[in-house]
Amino acid sequence: MSLINRQIQLASRPAGEPSAENFRLVSTPVPALAEGQVLVRNHYLSLDPYMRGRMNEGKSYAQPQPLDEVMIGGTVGEVVASRNEHFQVGDKVVGMGGWQEYQLVDASQRGVLQKVDTTHIPLSAYLGAVGMPGVTAWYGLTQIIAPKAGETVVVSAASGAVGGAVGQLAKVRGARAVGIAGGADKCRYVVEELGFDACIDYKEHRDARSLSAALKSACPNGIDGYFENVGGMILDAVMLRANAFSRVAMCGMISGYNGEPIPMSAPQLILVNRMKIEGFIVSEHMELWPAALKELGGLVATGKLKYRESVAQGLENAPEAFLGLLKGRNFGKQLVGLI
Amino acid sequence: MSLINRQIQLASRPAGEPSAENFRLVSTPVPALAEGQVLVRNHYLSLDPYMRGRMNEGKSYAQPQPLDEVMIGGTVGEVVASRNEHFQVGDKVVGMGGWQEYQLVDASQRGVLQKVDTTHIPLSAYLGAVGMPGVTAWYGLTQIIAPKAGETVVVSAASGAVGGAVGQLAKVRGARAVGIAGGADKCRYVVEELGFDACIDYKEHRDARSLSAALKSACPNGIDGYFENVGGMILDAVMLRANAFSRVAMCGMISGYNGEPIPMSAPQLILVNRMKIEGFIVSEHMELWPAALKELGGLVATGKLKYRESVAQGLENAPEAFLGLLKGRNFGKQLVGLI
Incomplete structure (x- = not known):
């Protein structure tokens, strides 16, 4: 076969806001399989805000995305060829396939490719509610915010893949869930479809005092409890x-991803309110993924955890979809459809 | 007896920096003792930065200091008259006697007055290393920073009552202790007398980059680990x-006590470095005081926990000494001698 x-590679690093010119589409033949390898036809690529951080050269919590290599990214797909006894043609798998249509992996390394069951859970959900975004929500909510019944949990980017799960998981625990999102449509969705108690449109507020x-x-x-995806004025508000003894799970600060200053106006409130603020990266807590995925998978399979997907069709549209995600143009989990 | x-009362609330005019010296006869009451002659009054917060009207973690009443404050002294079976004339006691020479208390309320042993520990130490400042250091260091041997702990206001104890307790646990203080004299004291590994004079640095x-x-x-007493530029630096997974115990932010803005420049570092920042008030953790005082008392009695005191002699000098404390003019624990 030939x-x-x-695949889409990082062609250059952005100075400030990224643009389509930072990416490059490349076509190459798929090599023959070596012993132990598996070839996956990727069905969906996940686009996530963390990718913006990887495009920078500077120090961050992870290695920068190398130039002239395929962009990092989570994928789901189907095994189309295998020289590995643990995988068969037709298996549905989730992995870090990157921004490309095919993924050739040495599947003998544990954890690079996970078989998933699509009987009750759609394949794409393994990139969202039952994947990294869902576990991110679960970790920050249960391990840092740890809400008691009757407490109030606020989450920014509430209509997104992470934010939507945070509020619904908070509701499951008997907490009041309040979202912050951009625009009336998203806010309506957060309350009416996801079941939050309230949602505030931050675009209606020009400053922290108003919000x-x-x-x-x-x-x-x-x-x-506050689950932070945005930073800046929203965190200040x-x-x-x-409240006294409130907890902030610091998951993302998308408002500063292009290098804009996003100072915290009044850190003395951490002391006055005896707050705890904790940053985390979900990939550093792999030991908790099984427990998280068990709850998330159960809730999705029984229809109790709802989510929405925005699918940009075709690999060539991934850069535009990613740039839109950074501006909040997506609605729910942003995917790229690859077949 | 007559x-x-x-006593010194709060006469008015400061707008910004407080001044001597905010205080008033008042003389009143001591009333006769009722059943259950104890009369204490205060020997030392403790001056502490938290008192600045109490002078404001606004919301804080504690009730504001009422106007026209004696200023709040910790004291040590001696029982000079008693109609309470648990206290005898001559007992040495620690309590919240306030800025005054005599304190008449209903000692049947548990905890308002504690007898202390001055065989191996000087009476004044119960206002410092073996009192609230010491327990404050102990709580933030052991319960929030929790340093492992070989880790590095930094503390601001390192020559003060709290800061000095933080570094020495860190050394006991095998950590590297680095202080930040104002001026060469204080830095020399922190290293040579308290045994810190290093101390930085913040006055030699104009901005966070230099520091x-x-x-x-x-x-x-x-x-x-960082024990925060100051805030502002020092926190930014x-x-x-x-490091990744570093912990900040937020104990005080004296640089903003007069209402100056003290933004945190780069809160995204909380996420990048997966930091935990936690504010605390030691009086909310009374269950840990016995364990803390046991360690602190043992270290002071055996000369392993060192401290310095600045004593302003005479109640009438308390306001000036307090204003000096807020400007960092004290050296070590600031006391007012009352006899």
């Missing part, structure tokens, strides 16, 4: 409503 | 050198 793989007033109405008993 | 008690470079030299393996 398959052609198309803080809206939070006061939506959180009459104050804020006990939440801190003005934080 | 004793006269002199951060000095921290890099003093902390060749980065910073694993420390965060630039924070």
